[in-house]
Amino acid sequence: MEKTYDPHSLEQRWYKTWERKGYFAPTADDSNSPYCIMIPPPNVTGSLHMGHAFQDTIMDTLTRFHRMKGDKTLWQAGSDHAGIATQMVVERLINAEGKNRHDYGREKFLEKIWDWKTHSGGTITRQLRRMGSSLDWEHERFTMDEGLSDAVKEVFVRLYEEELIYRGKRLVNWDPVLHTAVSDLEVLSEEENGHLWHMRYPLTNGQGNLVVATTRPETMLGDFAVAVHPGDERYKHLLDEFVELPLTGRRIPIIADDYVDPEFGTGCVKITPAHDFNDYAVWQRHRDQKAIVEQPHGGLINIFTIDAAVRENEEDEGDLIPAKYIGMDRYQARKQIITDLEADNLLEKTEDHKLMVPRGDRSGAVIEPFLTDQWYVKVGPLAKPAIEAVENGSIKFIPDNWKNTYFEWMRNIEDWCISRQIWWGHRIPAWYDAEGNIYVGRSEEEVRNKHKLPADYELSQDEDVLDTWFSSALWPFSTLGWPEDNERIKTFYPTSVLVTGFDIIFFWVARMIMMGLKFMGDVPFKEVYIHGLVRDSHGDKMSKSKGNVLDPIDLIDGIDLETLVKKRTSGMMQPQLAKKIGKMTRRDFPNGIPSFGTDALRFTFAALASTGRDIKFDLGRIDGYRNFCNKLWNAARYVLVNTEGEKCGQNGGDIELSVADRWIIAKLQATTTTVTDAIEGYRLDHAAKAIYEFTWSDYCGWYLELSKPVLTDNNASDAAKRGTRQTLVQVLETLLRLTHPIMPFITEEIWQRVSPLAGISGKTIMSQPYPTADSQLVDQATVAEMEWVMEFILGIRKIKGEMNIASSKPLPVLLQNASDLDQLNLAANRHCLNFLARLESATVLAADEEAPESATALVGEMKVLIPMAGLIDKEAELARLEKEIAKLQSNVERINKKLNNPNFVDKAPEAVVQKERDKVSDQQSALAKLEEQLGKIRSL
Template sequence: MTELSKTFDPAELEQRWYAHWETNGLFRPDRPGAEPWTIVNPPPNVTGSLHIGHALDNTLQDILARHARLQGKDALWVVGTDHAGIATQMVVERQMASAQQKRTDFTREEFVAKVWEWKEESGGEITQQLRRLGCSMDWANERFTMDEGFSKAVLKVFVDLHKEGLLYRDKRLVNWDPGLGTAISDLEVETREIKGSFWHLRYPLADGSGFIEVATTRPETMLADMAVAVNASDARYTHLVGKQIKLPITGRLIPIVTDDHADPELGSGAVKITPGHDFNDFEVGKRAGIAANAMLNMLDAKAQVVQVSDGLIPAELLGLTTAEARKAVVARLKAEGFLIAHTDKDGVEHDAEPRTIQTPYGDRSGVVIEPWLTDQWYVDAATLAKPAIEAVRSGAIQIVPKTWEKTFFNWMENIQSWCVSRQLWWGHRIPAWFAEDGSIYVALTEAEAQAQAGEGVALRQDSDVLDTWFSSALWPFATMGWPEETSPTLHGRYPNDVLISGFDILFFWDARMMMQGIHFMGDVPFKKLYLHGLVRAADGAKMSKSKGNVVNPLGLIDQYGADALRFFMAAMESQGRDIKMDEKRVEGYRNFATKLWNACRFAQSNGIVASTHMEAPAAELAVNKWIIAETIGCVQAVDLALADLRFDGAANAVYQFVWSRFCDWYLELIKPVFDGDEKGSIDPESKLVAGWVIDQILVLLHPFMPFITEELWHAMGPREYDLIVAKWPMADARSLDPAASKEIDWLIRLVSEIRAARTEVNIAPGTRMQMHVRDADAETLARLERQATVIARLARASVVQDAPGGGALQVVVDGATFVLPLEGIIDLAVERERLTKGIAAAAKERDALAGRLGNASFVERAKPEAVEKARADHAEKSAEAERLTAALERLG
């Protein structure tokens, strides 16, 4: 047994134990014949560093992994990083820019080599940070989405989907990021409210018979207009349908068409249609019979104006940015009389009316996103989604909490084709080759593509790479060795048991894993999907660098230890609800760790050592029977909570048991009695029971607080194995003794009531008192006799037969009244006066707060936090008034 130091220092033991676990291969699945259990880590970006969301996500996963290991399962937690195409290329390009270099100064191969060099030297910092959090991942088999085996799986999926007609090339509008020079997904676009303008334009009919009015927030796009749409039911325009408009500036002739997109109730009821630069207009254009390859594209990859196919954009507008083109187009329209002025409420004319416009921005580049017409690769997500939808409906995949199912179904049932190509150099290069005649050959290798094309046909490989989410969608099976069918890891590890994920990547990643996993493996990728909430700032606001409210989990670990942060995350995670960051709570769980540490120091000093048996020791004393029953109850509560993925329920069950039942009560109840200068000793039975309970606590608490529990496990005595691979406790109800439990529960309530009553009337803690009991039944009297010594020690109250007269405290427990005379202990008159004044003051504040809360104006107009504080203060003052009133009544 190693003697514990007086102070608990998390930093030293965290580093020591993590190195021990990893060096000894204790995270590796190595239990032949045991039930396999598998979870995969959402691969963090190789560019990333640990943020508070990672801390939550990985804590929850580690709790499940360590729990499965303790249950005897062959637990595998797959770890790896994502190559993060856009993010990584941005990091390396910024690094090059500091040396006055550009990506285009190098060949593609040279640039990719530089990225690999950066990855080896600087990438993967987050994996070291995950170790600091205590994550028990299988580091010996760490994966990377660009490693050779994984890349082979990615290419096979692309080729197979293409052969099956589920992946194809098409010309469509995409979200184009001019800053990054690539297409991005809808999920990578953030919408901001921007102050803008709404211009009203007069488009002349080609026959000179009049004008039609349209309105737009983007007048520059009229350079690529291809139609004006009106609603077929709009009688104002029936006679104009089929006629042509001669556009200002370009002189292009465009038709007036009918389409339901035009709402007669909005504006003039006529809408300009620019199918090459607006998603709604693209669909209108298709319905009007305009082929995608005939749609006009007036912007280049940097969102600068270029000439369109009919050559009608004036030369002086070419090369302008969208902002510059807007000013120039508005100026010309105004000069030529095609701009309709807007008159404000004061009668003043303006070129446009002010509008707040929902504007799309790239979440990484921060630039305005342009709808842009390009050729891209698409996956038929609607077809792949159907089996995934059915898997959730049938229960083959259980989403927890179930409330997320509605969101899942709504998105999946309305899913659009998935654009999977990106215009980057870093990533999985698309395995497609183009011939000069426009033919495309998709194959695993260039040699296979050449064989398809025939000898002598010059081929050029597609320069695009695949969307990062395309490769990470294969994570549950590509990490297991697929497509190698002989892979020993694959069998028994797919499907995974559970996936832990933030709700914010439900569609980025989780749904796509379902689609790809079911399609290629013929089974769901995981049996359960647990979606947790976000970690928010203390005031409930979303954390962001711009707000300055981001919390660094590594700083919290430095200050309070990883165990305290982990326990906070578990205790606050309530089935997907967002978590408010509360550093005081983290500090409180550090105090919890210290309390357990001190309890084990107390045990050591009193000869309590590690247990040698899984089963509870035989017990005769009621206090020992009680703590054994309490331990079993705690095991049952934790088992049920973890089975339902109620992390808060499991954490709080073990917290309450350790702090209240074991430390605050059991150790006090068995504490040796001091007799003069001599210290008594704990009886042998209680030593055995206490040692067993500590062992159960350490195992139960290990998934949540792995470092301190491993340290205490070894400190309590010699062990055959480390705690990380110990056995989970059994909730054996055969050890229960209801009568003993009831007696100790009664004892705790009695002592608590006496202590509270003494405190309320200002009796010093060390003051010894006499106590008389009235109306007690035979069972209560028997309990009083058996527990008299403990009551005298913990409540400072000795049972006497006769109660002297005068003022007294009165405490009622289970129908019996316990009377504690106050004569000679306190001045009753002074105490009654103090309590009466306290009651009046608390009641006055309570009533004033009730008045404020009853004022509808205050409740409606005050800040929510002010109303909440008033409610909390009212509840506090109400409780105080009740408590003091009860104390006054007790004086008798």
């Protein structure tokens, strides 16, 4: 093996080998139990972010674990066509040519997208490979491939035929830049500074006016009522009265509804159902009232175009919308309406006001609630069995509390808008004739045959495409070949577990459950593991505007400071923000980001993966696990140096196991049980902790040292040496298999060298059995004896450290209160103690024998004494400690003075303040230890 661990020299090499040899495909043995995970399909436009890397680490760990357990394991690969995102990418490309999609036309534009996908759409799948993801790439699917497109049409047609899909006019989230409806997930609401305008609506009976407050005065043109709370005594006498809608001359009624908060503002609320979701709900409750039925459009008045400009009046509307506002952008209209209200003395006051503003995540435009004709899924009948599947335990959420979030949404579910006004996606399989009649079918040919329409009968297909989430809802069975009935479906459906974030329980998880039960007659997965979000080291959400985003590939490969600054600030439209982010980056990463490698990153994610909680990602943790990789690498080199070319018992021969050999084997069994139980219980943090502690402390920290007295002892028997070599190899080989699901690359590289020494043949560690614990290998008496030895050695080393005695200096040791068992342990392990504790001699004191002035350590009830006479210069040591104590006291005083200064604490960044607090805490701990040592030496 190379002297230095270099992840780059082995990671990509091993991944290419695994993929080329087809190791990721399910085994051919039909007798094996199936285990299947469906990857949440990443967007074809996407690149790997920290959330992906965390989620994929969890899925790959589970996949590799079950593959090694002998299950017929499938991690289904695939990606999502990402309708809006992909269309925007390609539109930007053709905009750079001075053209738009309409210049190309639909067919040519779609050809451009397919061409882009072929040449540029595989970034995230390449990055998944960098993460070591063992996906079944041979059966990779794409939501727009031929098979999945057939599945989408099949589902649409069947649901339509059962009247579970319909077309209707309802309120949607409308992006006025993209000109399409968007889902709630594609709307980002953030608090922004705005205003609250208080407007007077004159009562038509001449008895004054009502004052309503709004953040969007331009929408008043579409008001159909003013609402008050039914229990508000101030307004009960005005119910069934009317107000005049300012600037329009229309009369609108005063109605009572529980939606109104009487404590907010004046307790009067304008109701604009075509431009506000809450107002739309109020309209639905009151739509049958006579005063509303008689209003234009029954009170459901849309005032905007698809560009969010004030629309023109239609022929039968008269002057419904005042002419002066027609054609104005919504914000121009707002400004003019405020001016006109002031001129008519109808604006009472304007207040500064913070409000949540919804913006499209792609366009950045403020989303407009908009009344349009769309296609909908009637989800009520689909939701009922999906709720029951979780209630009866057919599907389990992990952690269990997330089922409450699922129930809350499912029990209040509304029909699902599935149409989008873009070109890239599954075009809705519906056709219209000249009279507007709708025909739905899998193809135009099927429609004509079914309805006996002649070839010259004019039909035009619906221009809209389906919401990307519609095809994603079919993912667990469409990727396996449905609607065909094949062996993959029979084997892997229902799948075993879905690994996903809580933010798409509604958008994806619930819909997959509904569609799976509807079309497969069974749940799509048996468990749903909900993981947390990856946040920065301070617990803040990662965002580009905050400058705290980490790129997993940068962590794997490393990146220099200037390239990192350029990457983080590229594309920022605000120079001041770019300058701020650049300054922060240079402060936080003065030397750039070093290369940590994939295994260290994966182990960090596993160590932080406590069930369902958000994780704080700290570079200090990944640096520590990079050191852990080095530790494992160096341990393997030690093992190979001492076993290659030597007899290790793999070909027979007498074997004699030392206490240390039997101890490490026993510890391995306990670790194996802990790790296996942890992975099966989705506690990757517990699994990583157990692996780390066994590797770092038990195997490397103790056993490798304990092996040296045997291997270097010329008087040790061949059987004893053979036993220690065999233990070194077998424990390491088992540890590699135990660790492989989390750290696949380094374990494969080392295993290839170690496995022959353990008498194991195989092409890859991936196909080896996962370790199982053997309770017969656990001898508690041996464990207790070894713990006695370790406590003895640690006691000697602690005394040497405290007294500033060289660790290599042999010392005479006196034992006081030594029991018969203590003396047996001493005799049995004397050679080991001499070697590791550097004993000059060890004398057991009689019960009445007085000990000289000594430093003391305890091993159970036995005292380990080291006589100090002649070992240290007491006065010099006291002087040294007093000097160090004075220095630390001065540092603590200086830092505390800084922390007690309000100018520093209030103005410095929290991270800087916390760093100072941590520093003073560490120095206070060091100070306490030095003072303890000082007291011990004074007492000598």
